[in-house]
Amino acid sequence: MNERPPLAAIAALGITQIIGYGTLYYSFSILAPDMARDFGWSVDWVFGFLSAALFMSGLTAPYAGRLMDRFGTGRVMALGSVAASLSLMLCALAPNRVIFLLGILLTELSANLVQYGAAFAMLVEIGPRQGARSITYLTLIAGFASTIFWPFTTFLHEHLAWHQVYWLFAAFNLLICLPLHVWLSLYRRGGGRVLSASDAxxxxxxxxxxxxxxxHSFRLMLAGMGLIAFVNTALLFHLVPVLRGLGLGEAAVLVATLFGPAQVLSRFTNMIFGKNLSVLHLAVLTAVLPPLAILVLVLSYPWTFGSILFAIVFGFGSGLSSIVAGTLPLSLFGSEGYGARQGQLTLVRLGASALSPFGLAFLLERAGPDLVLWSLILLGLLSLGFFIALARSGNRAMQAAQPADRGS
Structure with missing residues (x-):
């Protein structure tokens, strides 16, 4: 029977994802300059601490995934909301650098418990058979996190100090996300009935x-997703400086603003037209788009229209990568142990995301934007190679298993 996705749960998670990413991630770039000033650091150092915290957070992600499989994702997400609120309070109250750094680390550790990896696991736990479609719907909603929280944080910061903004964000996690995550921990299809082991x-x-x-296939998937995360994060972190270095001037900011809407558009397009596209083909398509977009930029700059096309294609690929990160492990490996697999995938993606801004900054300063872009194209093609190998390996394995399936 073709059951509907759990729309109430998706809506609740959409709210908590927007708040989770908005308060724990996207707001940081707006508030970082004042944080640096108050503690006597350069802005580069503050972003360096964030990258280190992301890396440390990635190391704990597999453990967080196993906790979700063992105790239920809703309970872990509820704990994550409390941890997120307390970590933001700790940053706001920090009397010195050490306590502030501890707060930043705890902020990113708590993010593991409330952001995409956890939300995907929650949807698979609630409705495994609708998990892939539910994940697509959720990424469509959560894609508005940056669109909402960049201007919202900027508005708040015009009237409040950064630590006051963090107090308000702590309240959002405690008063909005926590009740929703507690409700999700009790949520079951069919009126709240807790499923027995046989039902599950x-x-x-x-x-x-x-x-x-x-x-073997899991290793190929991790390698491919890690490289995509490296390329996406490296370029997004330095997108405006790279575009300006290519001679786009003030148009660089306009081009960069197209990335977010393109992400959302890709998810909406996949939701409407991607039903008949296999998850392996979607993964290959996701890997094709980043190097293709960067190649368009390399061949067309400083032509503004070419840069706009780059931003749209690049945003499209980034939007699809979030869907693939949730649906590919479910489709290939099943719902059993999904939380643990998401934890391992989060480790790889966060590790790549933490290292890539520094690697790109080092190369950008010494070699210029052209070499940076060609390097990212090569890494993107390497990622594409891993996904093509995954698709071929997966298709061969499924074909070899078919005779055994018919005989059972």
Whole structure:
């Protein structure tokens, strides 16, 4: 039976994802200059601390995923809301640099418990058979986090000090996200009935890949997703300086603003037209778009229209990568142990995201934007190679398993 996705749960998670990403991630770039001034650092140092915290957070992600599988994702997300609120309060109250750095670290550790990896696991836990479609709907809603919180944080910061903004954001996590996550921990399809073990097993989703092909395929997926995360984060972190270095001047800011709407558009397009596209083909398409977009930029700058096309294609690829990160592990490996797999994937993606801004900044300063862009194209093509290998390996494994399936 083709059941509907759990729309109430998706809406609740959409709210908590917008707040979670907005308060714990996107607001930081707006508030960082004043944080640096108050503690006597350069802005580069503050962003360096954030990158270190992201890396440390990634190391704990597999453990967080196992907690979700063991105790239920809703409970872990509720704990994450409390931790997020307390960490923001700690940053706001920090009397010295050490306490502030501890607060930043705890902020990113708590983000593991409330952001995409956890939200995807929650949707798979609630409705495994609708998990892929639910994840697509959720990423469409959560894609507005930067669109909402960049201007909202800027508005607040015009009237409040950064630590007062953090107090308000702590309240958002405690008073809005916590009740929603507690409700989600009790949520079940069919009026709140807690499922028995046999019911849960019956509703679980088997992976497309046979067990003997899963280990190799999982490694290919991690490598591909890690490289995509590196390329996306590296370029986004320095997008405006790179575009200006290519001679776009003030048009660089306009081009950069197109990235967010393109992300949302890609998710909406996939939701409407992507139903008949296999998850392996979607993964390959996701890997094609970043190097293609950067190649368009390299061949067209300083032509503004070419840069606009780059931003749209690049945003499209980034938007799809969030969907693939949630749906590919579910489709290939099944719903059992999904939280742990998301934890491992989060480790790889956060590790790449933490290292890439520094790597790109080092190369940008010494070699200029052209070499940076060609380097990212090569990394993007390497990622594409991993996903093509994954698709071929997966198709071979599924074809080899078909005779055994028909005989059972």
């Amino acid at each position: 097993t019956a509703r679980s989703v088997a992976g497309l890949l046979p067990l003997n092909a899963q280990k």
